[in-house]
Amino acid sequence: MPEKMDVSVVFPVKNRASYVRKAVSVAYKAEGVKEVIIVDGGSTDGTIREALKAKAKTIIQSKLVYPGKGVAMRDGAYYASGDIVVFLDVDIKNMAPSFVEKLAEPIMRKEAEFVKGCFEREAGRVTELVAKPLLKIFYPELANFRQPLSGEIAGLRKTFYEVEFEEGWGVDVGLLIDMHRLGRPVTEIDIGFKDHEMKPLPHLTDMAHQVADAILKRAVEDGRIDRRAAEARLRAIVERV
Amino acid sequence: MRIVVFSGMTHTGGLAVATLREADPEGKLIIVEPTVEKSAAAKKQFPWAEVLKKNVDEFIEYLKETAQLIDVFVACSDSDAVNYRFCKTALDVGVPMVIPVLNNPLNRELFQRSGVSIIVNPYASIKPKLLEALKADGEISLYESLNSQIVLHAYKPTSRVKLESPEGEVCFLAVKADGSTVSKVREVDKNEVLYVLGVKDAVRRCLESVRAARGKRVSG
Numbered sequence: 001m002p003e004k005m006d007v008s009v010v011f012p013v014k015n016r017a018s019y020v021r022k023a024v025s026v027a028y029k030a031e032g033v034k035e036v037i038i039v040d041g042g043s044t045d046g047t048i049r050e051a052l053k054a055k056a057k058t059i060i061q062s063k064l065v066y067p068g069k070g071v072a073m074r075d076g077a078y079y080a081s082g083d084i085v086v087f088l089d090v091d092i093k094n095m096a097p098s099f100v101e102k103l104a105e106p107i108m109r110k111e112a113e114f115v116k117g118c119f120e121r122e123a124g125r126v127t128e129l130v131a132k133p134l135l136k137i138f139y140p141e142l143a144n145f146r147q148p149l150s151g152e153i154a155g156l157r158k159t160f161y162e163v164e165f166e167e168g169w170g171v172d173v174g175l176l177i178d179m180h181r182l183g184r185p186v187t188e189i190d191i192g193f194k195d196h197e198m199k200p201l202p203h204l205t206d207m208a209h210q211v212a213d214a215i216l217k218r219a220v221e222d223g224r225i226d227r228r229a230a231e232a233r234l235r236a237i238v239e240r241v
Numbered sequence: 242m243r244i245v246v247f248s249g250m251t252h253t254g255g256l257a258v259a260t261l262r263e264a265d266p267e268g269k270l271i272i273v274e275p276t277v278e279k280s281a282a283a284k285k286q287f288p289w290a291e292v293l294k295k296n297v298d299e300f301i302e303y304l305k306e307t308a309q310l311i312d313v314f315v316a317c318s319d320s321d322a323v324n325y326r327f328c329k330t331a332l333d334v335g336v337p338m339v340i341p342v343l344n345n346p347l348n349r350e351l352f353q354r355s356g357v358s359i360i361v362n363p364y365a366s367i368k369p370k371l372l373e374a375l376k377a378d379g380e381i382s383l384y385e386s387l388n389s390q391i392v393l394h395a396y397k398p399t400s401r402v403k404l405e406s407p408e409g410e411v412c413f414l415a416v417k418a419d420g421s422t423v424s425k426v427r428e429v430d431k432n433e434v435l436y437v438l439g440v441k442d443a444v445r446r447c448l449e450s451v452r453a454a455r456g457k458r459v460s461g
Contacts, residue, residue: 039322042347058351059321059322059325059348059351060321060345060347060348060351061321061345062319062320062321062322062344062345062348063344063345064344064345064346064347064364074320074322075320075321075322075323076322078297078320078322078323078326079322079323079325079326081326158296158298161275161296161297161298
């Protein structure tokens with residue numbers, strides 16, 4: 001039997017007024033949920049108003065300028081008081097309580113302390129072209145994760161206090177690597193079909209850069225990149241060009 | 242002796258710690274910081290303070306256990322979310338004075354709703370300072386006391402205006418075009434700045450009458 005643990009659901013949002021009420025009310029229906037938290041990145045479309053109507057706890061993320069998803073997730077983890085924190089994207093069209101329950105279950109069963117959600121959907125371009133190849137090279141032990149950039153995450157609240165959150169789009173993969181480095185039991189769970197708008201290509205440039213940065217930074221810290229050899233190789237490439 | 246507990250070693254936090262020391266040199270200051278690096282740095286930078294390394298949960302327990310000994314709690318981490326939780330706990334356990342320092346000024350309302358009456362907004366001086374320097378004419382709100390009873394406004398007229406104010410409710414000070422200051426002011430001219438200090442409502446009434454008199458040019 002899974003242990004009874006309180007769950008805090010956190011939605012990092014910006015200008016998602018049309019999604020937020022439904023997402024909050026669905027999250028409240030999931031088993032074990034004690035609070036739903038909206039961390040807003042400076043919305044101008046009434047997102048906070050809608051969140052308050054749905055009885056969510058709301059806070060505006062700590063950075064006024066250049067707010068990022070990672071800052072919002074860190075604030076959400078700090079604001080949360082449940083034993084487990086579940087992060088979800090707010091704009092999932094088929095949002096269901098089962099998303100929360102499936103993510104929290106391995107933690108309640110003591111099988112994991114950090115859970116990534118994967119889903120049936122066309123693979124993301126940054127995932128396939130940036131995250132997975134880099135993980136395969138530098139963190140092959142994490143290369144079997146189907147959706148390493150998934151925003152559907154659950155973790156023991158206390159474990160989030162032990163890691164530094166990347167400020168931007170590198171946060172999801174950064175947390176995965178950091179939990180693995182800390183030796184926390186990490187797993188991936190299929191949460192089913194996710195109906196979610198894919199970002200247009202031009203919006204992915206920053207995301208790809210930040211994801212690559214998060215992985216490479218950790219690979220350097222962990223000595224998985226021979227810095228001098230990499231620099232020599234880069235110089236050779238530049239000379240050839 | 243005053244015991245101040247201070248959480249979060251940010252840039253703003255460093256300044257706040259130095260200010261707390263200046264405000265009460267004999268008081269005991271306890272700095273709580275969750276990271277090893279920053280708590281070690283705080284020990285070096287502020288050797289007169291007691292530095293504790295505690296994570297969020299540990300610090301909330303600490304606040305609950307020591308609330309009766311704490312006179313002031315200042316929350317100054319780089320996360321408004323954690324500052325909010327700490328302030329809420331400090332209020333709930335009866336710490337007499339709870340002061341958050343905002344990271345994002347948009348969170349002011351959230352803290353106000355929680356019952357915190359003193360909120361430090363480090364960005365609050367940017368607007369009045371810039372307006373005082375750059376605005377060519379009109380009224381500028383320069384300062385509001387923490388309880389908003391006492392205010393200081395500046396007024397830059399576009400032409401000479403006569404001042405009429407009930408005695409005792411507001412104080413006038415004018416800076417003339419040559420940089421000299423005048424305390425007994427009866428009128429103020431273009432290129433001069435009038436500073437009005439007083440109770441909020443009285444200053445508002447006074448400046449309304451000044452604006453109304455703007456069209457009535459003073460002879461001479």
